[in-house]
Amino acid sequence: MSESVLTAPKTSALPRGGFVRRRLRNPWRRxxxxxxxxxxxxxxxxxxxxxxxxxxxxxxxxxxxxxxxxLQWWWTDPSDSLLHDPELHSAVIQSLRLSLTTMAIVVPLGVAFALGIDRWHGRLATGANFVMLLSFVMPEIILGVSVFFVFSFLLKFVPLGSTAQILGLVTFQVSYPVIIVRARLLSIGKEYEEAAMDLGATPRQSIRAVLLPLLYPAIFASAAIVFADTIDDFVTVRYLSGPVSSEPLSVKIYNFARGQPSPAINAAATFMLASTIVVAFVAYLLYRAFTKGQRTGGLGDLATRL
Known part of the structure; x- marks a missing residue:
């Protein structure tokens, strides 16, 4: 009886490009x-x-x-610091005023608009969605120039300055809460509202006691995004600026950088960055506070909310 000798199959050398194919063969690699x-x-x-x-x-x-x-360029310098320079001090206040006012107007308006689109049907909802997406993807310079022409030729009773800047920012920023809250509504579905109405709640009560708490993550995220995008907005507020007192910090930094910039500009830029981080952190804390029991409550705690 002859013994069969098992020989290992010969492996051919990897052809050119084998390294790339070997890397693509494992999609879970680092x-x-x-x-x-x-x-x-x-x-x-x-x-x-x-x-x-x-x-x-x-x-x-x-x-x-x-x-x-x-801290010389923050507040210790009596003339050139961020706190004592009258132009930078006024620009900081104007930036905060525009950001907070725009956020206070845009977020409730966007939430209401998202709720309306979610309940509309037909061409009206399609047109509203298209308008929101159009303002979301439109270049800001086109919107800034368009709003400038509107206030210059059609709405002449609205002077350029803080009022025109707020209206222009609201027009541009309203798409953010609408899209974010609309996406949250699509992920939630209709089950919670229907269950609340089965328990005897009116449509208004189901929105106030059930749906709005579920929308808090999207609402706080929208508020943080609107504030962060407004406080460093340049194009829209630059076109709609009136007197010097209406120039926010972004415009002031741009004007100063064109000449001999003061070191206080770096403090102003750091302030803008810190303000954005603080607002995002506060929004996260509010999100954690208001959504503490949502992950474990489910449909079972609807009766306690109504």
Whole structure:
């Protein structure tokens, strides 16, 4: 009886391009190239912010000379600091006024509009969705110029300044809460409202006691996005600016940077960044507070809400 000799099959060398095919064959591998590109983009975007923040605490007027740590350009300098410079101080107040007022108008208006679109049917809902998406994807410079012509030729009784800026910002920002709340409504579905009405609630009670608490995450996210996008808006507020007192911080930084900029500009830019981070953090805390029991409550706690 002859013994059969088992020989291992010969493996041919990988052809050219085998490395790429081997990498593509395993979609769950660690995306090294994608991670490198992502971290490189984040570093490219954040390094200028880190430099501006560091320079804002520099005691020297020249950015090439580093003398950390000083609050000279924040409030200790009696004339050139962010707190004592009248133009920068007025610009900070104007930016906060525009951001808070726009957020207070846009968020309730967007929530109501999203609820209306969710209940409309036919061409009206399709047209409303199209208008929201159109204002969302339209370049801001086109909207800024259009709103400027509207206030200059059609609505002449509205002077350029704070009122025109708020109306222009509301026109541009209202699409954010509408789209975000609309997406939340689609993810929630109709089950909660129908269950609430089966328990005896009126349509108004089902919206107030059941639907609105479920919309809080989208509402707070919308408020944070609107505030962050408004406080650093430049195009719309620049076209609709009237007197010098109506220029917000973004326009003031642009005007100062064209000449010999003061180091207090870096403090102003840091203030804008810090304001955005604080508002986002407060929105997150409110989201955690208002949605504390939503993950465990489900449909069983509807009777306690009504």
């Amino acid at each position: 995306p090294t190239i994608l991670a490198t590109i992502t971290w490189g983009y984040l570093a490219w975007s954040l390094i200028p912010l880190v430099i501006a923040i560091a320079v804002s605490f520099n005691a020297s007027r020249s950015s090439s000379t580093v003398h950390l740590f000083s």
